[in-house]
Amino acid sequence: MTDLPQTMRAMVLTGHGGLDKYEWHEDWPTPTPGPDDVVIRVGACGMNNTDVNTRSGWYSKAVDEATTGGAYGEINDDDPTWGGAPLTFPRIQGADAVGRVVAVGANADQALIGKRVMVDGWLRDWSDPGNMDKTGYFGSEKDGGYAEYTMADRRDVAVVESDLSDAELATFQCSYTTAEGMLARAKVVAGDTVLIPGASGGVGGALIQLAKRRGARVIAMASEAKHADVARCGPDVILPRSPHNLRAALGDEKITVVADIVGGPMWPQLIDVLERGGRYTCSGAIAGPMVELDLRTFYLRDLTFTGSTILPQHVFHDVVGYIEAGEIKPMLAATYPLAELREAQAAFIEKRHTGNIVVIP
Template sequence: MNLPEKMRAMVTMGHGGLEQMQLHADWPRPSPKAGEVLIRVGACGLNNTDVNTRSGWYSKAVTDATTGDAFDTVSEDDPTWGGNPITFPRIQGADVCGHIVAVGDGVDPVRIGERVITDNWLRDESDPDNKDKTGYFGSECDGGFAEYTVIRASNTVAVQSDLSDAELATFSCSYSTAEGMLTRAKVTDKDTVLVPGASGGVGGAVVQLAKRRGARVIALASEAKHGDVAALGADMVLPRGPDDLRAALGKEKITVVADVVGGPYWPNLIDILERGGRYTCSGAIAGPMVEFDLRTFYLRDLTFTGSTVIDPEVMANLVRYIEAGDIRPALAATYPLEDLREAQATFIAKKHTGNIVVTP
């Protein structure tokens, strides 16, 4: 196959606002090294990690809520998920769906032509369970906001599905994050799970994946999105932040809170957990700094788990769920690559339900 030497790519030039993303029409196309594959990108999902890495929000120097704008002070030592430095220019974008069009040494050429989605955690292949030896696709290395991208062959999962590339590009980050949270919290069919921010990509995935486990799901979302969230399978949908959450829940007994929101409302979430309940967190879009009463924590025998690096088998499991029709995409909108700034602005505004995807 004759492949072009150049490609279109949206390149992030440094920490800051939307202006840091610049479209290049003649960016060098990457070539796969040993153990890698070259993917012609069909679609790439947009996630909070793209916004937060660009803005530098992951840095401990930042204590504000996610805004998508530039921050006055960003430490250059810890502005990524893994707390590592990031180098620019960088092609962001992690949730790739596309076709393998070339392979590097050591990769079976039979894989050329496969339709794949990406497993975005870049693990040490000799020590895959070591969380200290991980990076993230589109963060510590270039990702999928381009016509082509390279990734290790072991980080691609073949998928057989009638879903479009854009629909499949909603799964890798949001759904793996959600499944990781539910796994850490050991959610079963005996649980009732409260999901703040249920209209977002991760929140909506938590709703579906918790229901798949047989749990009862109570969702929090703005009232304009209640119909969309209910369609994902939530058993009850409440306003985003009820003044009296305990009263709003009625007789519901919450055993698990699966949270990506945080912020000022956070103490209310902890106060309604049943004794022995579990809180699992993989985000803090409303603000990372919260008021925490240790007495509630220990007197109620609560368990808190953070969830970032997912277990290696999660992506293979998600593809099985996709192919079996157990979970479905929540695709809010699709934008062409050149409109990625507009797509991010829409994403940041949070007026949509589900995921936003770009196509090259």
């Protein structure tokens, strides 16, 4: 095992609330690997909505508004995280860590030292790896990548061979595995037409690329100021973010799948435009979690709804394979120094950029 410094720089979350709940430390203890662990010197770490929602407590059922990134007046003590359980503080967030292995435990392959790896966001109980109830998230139930060093189980990392930079690689894990999981749950194939609200975000851009990879026709929805950026992902059609009449805006397009991370006021129109036998898949509700559903539309049109959160491990490895094969491209919007994580997250919340924001230790 390589000698490690005793302390490191880290951005530490001290509780639920606003951006002031982050504290910068230059003498935080460096993780020490157990038998099945590897320690990674972080080269870059991407930012995602889970970081924001966990920090603010948005996942609590006490919150019924859109994601704001600010502190909420009330959150329940027992359900403020993605899994509906309390979080232990202090916590280092950051699920999208990329870097080089610098130390390994006794059960890990020594040949990993020096290799560049990506970390799978999903933490599994390796005595029962398929059990969703025993699954956690990197940077939530375990310290993540907003630090100089992070630690992961040897079975949760994948060596990646790519000419992309660390910052570019740090755009993939959360956004692209989320998108791939949604499309898999909805069984998207060639011949489908997929409608994607919120297409200018990291998951939205990933959905476009991965749906096209499956041979589907893709219709993206985004604010008109971001249409040029969205176009680089290759959708067949781009619509405004919130058309007054979505059916009219779609014209003769027949929507067989809606892949949604937005929710909010547009939601009833999204469901109304689905063809008979269509599928709706969801992994977010940034515009608001409370929506209205006419159950007659649901059952009379034979629709299928799927939620998508915890993913089988092969999804992560599939995405790594797509990266190495050059089948998907990064959507790197901006990089910030780790010490400026508060500013980076403010930009992320305000959607100043199209694509993913990454911090560099």
